[in-house]
Amino acid sequence: MHETVSLGRIAGVRVAANWSLLIIAALIAETLAVSVLPATAAGRPAAEYWVASVAAAVAFLAGVLAHELAHAIVARRCGIRVDSITLWMLGGVTRLDGDPPTPRDDLRVAVAGPAASAGIGLVCLLLAVGLRGMAPVVLVAALQWLGAINVLLALFNLLPGAPLDGGRLLRAVIWQRTGDRARAAVHAARAGRVVGFGLVSLGVVEVAVTADVGGIWLMLVGWFLLVTARAEERHAGLRNLLVGVQVRDVMTSDPLCGPDWLSVQAFLDSVVRTARFTAFPLRGVDGRPSGLVTLHDLARVAPARRVEVRVGTVGTPLAAVPTAGPDEPLIDVIDRLGVDSQARPVLVVADDQLVGILTSGDISAAVQKAALADPVRSGPGGSAELSLPETVIRRS
Ligand SMILES: [Zn+2]
Structure with a gap:
């Protein structure tokens, strides 16, 4: 994720945006202006749809930022340094410099984001209901869409597989039950692969059955989850093996x-x-x-x-x-x-x-020796292939 522009600091957290964010903003504005708003609030001039759509797209991205900030602020309260937040095409990434110290904190950090999205969604929906008949119909339609999309965002992020928030939640619960954080992380990452595979499959079916390009988006998100979950699983396995190694x-x-x-x-x-x-x-x-x-x-x-x-x-x-x-x-x-x-x-x-x-040879040898000494902890999938892991998204 290179080519980011800094948006400064919000609540003391470095915030940056990737250029790919423009793609999603344009896509959202276009979809709203051309199909969603005309369908819910018919008979208005095109310019009105476009103004409301661009405003709604910006508000949506602000909602994504609020979701990430909620993670960041709760993490900081748990004593974890927050490195940065990056917004990009498929959402936001909050980089934490460290792990939540207890399962309870892990759970709080994970829940904060979806809770913020759900809160924003409910406020927008209530506003849409309250303003009906009083405010311009296009504004009400835009609020209705914003409300629905934020609630959807909360639900989507609660899907139980890492790197989604639901996966972090799953990790916290397993960690609480077993007392073994590293193994909990491995399980959450495996669940993430299942979720990713499920989304890719859904996308394929959607494209095949409805010929709707929305399915491609689903495939893209699913693929990203698959790849990230796989990297996380490897990293969690490595962390598991190297406990206590200096x-x-x-x-x-x-x-x-x-x-x-x-x-x-x-x-x-x-x-x-x-x-x-x-x-x-x-x-x-x-x-x-x-x-x-x-x-x-x-x-x-x-x-x-x-x-x-x-x-x-x-x-x-x-x-x-x-x-x-x-x-x-x-x-x-x-x-x-x-x-x-x-x-x-x-x-x-x-x-x-x-x-x-x-050297990377030293590290590789250490990992392989640890795996030989404790085959149970290394688990299936092994660790011999691990030299230096691709920690693309670290503890997001
Ligand atoms: Zn989140």
Whole structure:
């Protein structure tokens, strides 16, 4: 989800919108102006329909934002830092920096969004009823639509499968019953795959039977749920396996570390030649870690220039290298690095000193060992394929 524009802060939460939001806004306005409003409030000029439709589309998106803000505000009350809210084509995503501490909090955060949507929906419906005969018919029709769509939004989000709010609710309930959050998350994600599959199937049937393009939308939403639920299931499985594993348990201690003031040629001769690694931490004259250089970086220097170029200038400076503390839970580091980590090693630093290096191979090995030690917790579906998970949506 790139190409977002910031909408500033609301109630202290960073809010951004993806450009794809424009597509949904245009689609909603068009549907309202061309079919919904003329059907419920017939015989008005087209301009009137369009003004009401654009206003209703904007109000709908404001309702989606209110839904996400409700999640964010309740999460903050539970002591969780809220990273941001992003609105996009298929709704909103609230990113939380951490998990609700108890099943009760998990439930409260999950319920807040649908409760806000249902509340907004009911207010709009009541207004529509109250204003009938007093306000312009197009306004009443628009309020009626807004009311219905918000109630629908609440109900849809309560479908019991992650990443939908209903899935979070399911997770909270299973967590409360079993006391095992990680397993509860795995179950909720599996339910999400079922819900996603169900929606895709419904969409296919709708397109086949009614030839209505609305079915394509359903398929799209279902597909998104399927993919997200699958990623969540993997992540929950990983979290389950890595309970209690710290970076120091997995890292390679006292890695081969080269001086950053050497020339590339001297570095190749004295450090690289006898090593079997592809990446080397660098240290400055003060002994502190200063960055990382890979064989790939070194290969970019023309042989003729190897004696004059310093290795420190071709590597990646420390500020741009991912780092971790030795006592950090491994799963937190994996979460933090997320999708953009690829195969870059993580330098493990404590008190300004390099104490280890963590590669994707180290992580992969740790996961596989944990799975071997506890096949029950890893569950079906295994975890051998896990190196770095694609945490596209983290704990939304
Ligand atoms: Zn929600």
